[in-house]
Amino acid sequence: MALPKQKIAVRPESEPKLSTLVRKLLREGDAEGVLPTPLDRLFDVAKVKNIAELPDEEAFLKTLSTKFRGLFISAKQKLRGVADIRERASYVPPDPNNIGRERFAKGHELGHNVIPWHNIDPAYLDDDESLGPSAKGIFEHEANFFSSDVIFQGSGFRTLARDFAPNFDAVFKLAFDHGASRQATAWRFVEEQDEAIALLQYYRSKAVDDEGHQVLAIWRSVGSPEFNRRFPNIDVPSALRTGHPWVAARDLNRICDGNENLLSDGQNLSFEWHSWWNGRALCVLIRRKPMLHLVGKLLR
Numbered sequence: 001m002a003l004p005k006q007k008i009a010v011r012p013e014s015e016p017k018l019s020t021l022v023r024k025l026l027r028e029g030d031a032e033g034v035l036p037t038p039l040d041r042l043f044d045v046a047k048v049k050n051i052a053e054l055p056d057e058e059a060f061l062k063t064l065s066t067k068f069r070g071l072f073i074s075a076k077q078k079l080r081g082v083a084d085i086r087e088r089a090s091y092v093p094p095d096p097n098n099i100g101r102e103r104f105a106k107g108h109e110l111g112h113n114v115i116p117w118h119n120i121d122p123a124y125l126d127d128d129e130s131l132g133p134s135a136k137g138i139f140e141h142e143a144n145f146f147s148s149d150v151i152f153q154g155s156g157f158r159t160l161a162r163d164f165a166p167n168f169d170a171v172f173k174l175a176f177d178h179g180a181s182r183q184a185t186a187w188r189f190v191e192e193q194d195e196a197i198a199l200l201q202y203y204r205s206k207a208v209d210d211e212g213h214q215v216l217a218i219w220r221s222v223g224s225p226e227f228n229r230r231f232p233n234i235d236v237p238s239a240l241r242t243g244h245p246w247v248a249a250r251d252l253n254r255i256c257d258g259n260e261n262l263l264s265d266g267q268n269l270s271f272e273w274h275s276w277w278n279g280r281a282l283c284v285l286i287r288r289k290p291m292l293h294l295v296g297k298l299l300r
Helices: 017-030 039-046 057-062 066-078 101-112 137-153 158-164 168-178 182-191 223-229 247-251 293-300
Strands: 049-051 081-084 089-090 122-125 197-206 214-223 255-262 267-277 281-287
Touching: 017 039, 017 137, 039 049, 039 089, 039 101, 089 101, 089 247, 089 267, 101 137, 158 168, 158 182, 158 197, 168 182, 197 223, 214 223, 214 267, 223 293, 247 255, 247 267, 247 281
Parallel strands: 049 089
Antiparallel strands: 081 089, 081 122, 197 214, 197 281, 255 267, 267 281
16 A cells, blocks of 8 residues: 555654754854764753753652643653753653663753743653654654754754665664664654655554564655655555565564565556664665666766
8 A cells, every 4th residue: 555644754844943943052062063962062052951860759740730740640650751841951761771762852852942932831741652753743743853953963964874875784873973773863864865765664563464473564654855756656565464575674683675666656666675673663765776877878
């Protein structure tokens, strides 16, 4: 089936304003070109307290509205971050098993504190849903983009990303350099490409295939501008079962690649693919190779 429009991620409409905020913050923190981005330095410049532990819970709860107080109490165990706007403070619990994930949460909470129009609420309590690409609500979407722009240093990442061949080895190298999670880096990597490439992400569903494995269902996907322009109606698998070539990355526990024919506007087109299983999600890069033979003819 064709990829549903609502599953294709887009950047917030406020992207230009957010990117301007990020550039200003990086410049004032003397952090432009410094990798990984020194987040603590940006917190200092923005005068936002980056507290390692929650303050006295009773005192903290008093700063929250009745609505957020109830949410905090009920969701405390799954929270990944808190932004206390009144106190210009944020709290992100340590995540020693995934530093990139922790850094993204810090950037997200910093965004809530720094983005001027987010100060209408006294606090933001963030979990996996609000920190994910499918975040509900404009403010969560904006805070996610802000964090990504801070970590990858805005347009500076574009030149770096385009210097690499589009594969997961490149993604892993860039993730290490930027102190980011590999999955988040793959997302940004695709967004900044000038050729037709997309990232498909599959997560376990409740259905079970004939081999006893959970069927992988498509979640969120992102395409480069060129990919979105050329293949707006591409037909990609909505569910993957054991035996599908892409799923070999899960079963063999290594990066796999190959070529796959996919339908786009009635045409059967060949795409190069690379798949990688991170233990939670199957990430698949699909790329329509440039027609190099045409370039050769033009050069002769």
